[in-house]
Amino acid sequence: MKDVYLLSGFLGSGKTSLLAHLIAQFKAEGLKPAVIMNELGKLAFDSRVVDNDVPLKEMLEGCICCTGSEKMEAQLQTLLEGETFDVLLIETTGAAHPVEAMDAVFSPLFASKLNMKGIVTVADCKRWLERDKMTPQTRMLFLEQIKHAHLIVANKTDLLSDSEVASVTMQIQSLNNAAPIIQTSNSKIPLALITKLEATFHEKGINKTAIGKQLFLSSRLHTFSDAVDQDSFEDWVRSLPDTVYRIKGYVPLKGHKNPYLFQYAYGMVQWLPEFMKMEPQIVLIGDQIDRIEIIGESSYD
Structure with missing residues (x-):
């Protein structure tokens, strides 16, 4: 069974930087990562950070969370049948709601093949301070991405004063006190922080999947x-x-x-x-x- 991590976060928050750091750390541990990247435009600019030896599937001009769900399943099927890898990293577009993106991953077709470890949301601390300038719809998405995270990466703290960092961290944590939060610049986090998001399967009449033992968002498979x-x-x-x-x-x-x-x-x-x-x-x-x-x-x- 392949472990899967879903990288969420608003546009420009630092998801691609996080992806690059995680790829390097997994490879240093002797594990081979594969990547699915979702971009709204026609050109895959962000995919340039992925090394040539890393299996990569791209979804352009579509969002995992809406019309792209079937495309995502096809990409997953292609990866599982045609590539050898140990862990899968999925970077969603900044316009994706994390629950909807998670839905695309949790197809019953892959119930015995993929182990969803959790949602890692990169929160732009600078943007947090300016969230009231967003449209109501955009601000809601920004907050939802944080609310449903299993691990929060409070990024770009180098652009804030110490008092601002403390205030932003406390405010973000109050929005989602179930998820650990780490302060970063350039989305650099230790690999152990996400690998600790352990998922377990239980079989008693039905299958239940708990994503992170201390986390509130979960899935359940019923046959x-x-x-x-x-x-x-x-x-x-x-x-x-x-x-x-x-x-x-x-x-x-x-x-x-x-x-x-x-x-x-x-x-x-x-x-x-x-x-x-x-x-x-x-x-x-x-x-x-x-x-x-x-x-x-x-x-x-």
């Missing part, structure tokens, strides 16, 4: 043993709390030969027919996912 009624399934989805951000996978429906592709986000559901018999599994992503009872389950302890 269906029987087909379900579509209306009953949708009723169950509508009953879920707001802390469930995403559901994605293949649901076996009564009266249909193959499981249907199902996606849920922001209260909206989507069903698509599947012409191959896919594994009947769904992944739930959100907060306190372990407390959710899956339809048809009497117990999942």
Whole structure:
């Protein structure tokens, strides 16, 4: 199983610098990293920091978190089948919501192949001080990237006074007190800080994935043993709390030969027919996912 780290952060925060430092440190430890880079434009300027001996897949003119989800799955499949590597680093575009980017990684197709270790968000401390100048939508994204991080890299502290650094660090930590925070310049952090974000798998009737033992954002993989009624399934989805951000996978429906592709986000559901018999599994992503009872389950302890 390959460990996966998702690098998040607003535009210009220092994600690519962090990526370059992590690649060098993994290689120094004798581990071979692979990289997926997502850029909104047509040209892959940032990919120049990736050495030629590092397997690299690029996603241009699209965001992992929206129309690029299927492209991401294709890139992951290509990497897993065609390249040899030990760890995967995914750098999202600065316009990506971390939960949505995480959703693209957590396809049931890769449940037994990829081990999501966590979201590392680079927060631009200088921009934090000027966040009130952003549009409301942009500021919300900036805050969401920090809120959902498993590790926060408070970057560009060299541009601030000591008192500003202390104030920014305290304010960012209050927004997400579950994630460790480290002050940096040029996004330089010790490798051990991210490798400690250990994910564990438990198998008792269902599979649960806890991303970082002390962290709040988690995923859960459920395998269906029987087909379900579509209306009953949708009723169950509508009953879920707001802390469930995403559901994605293949649901076996009564009266249909193959499981249907199902996606849920922001209260909206989507069903698509599947012409191959896919594994009947769904992944739930959100907060306190372990407390959710899956339809048809009497117990999942």
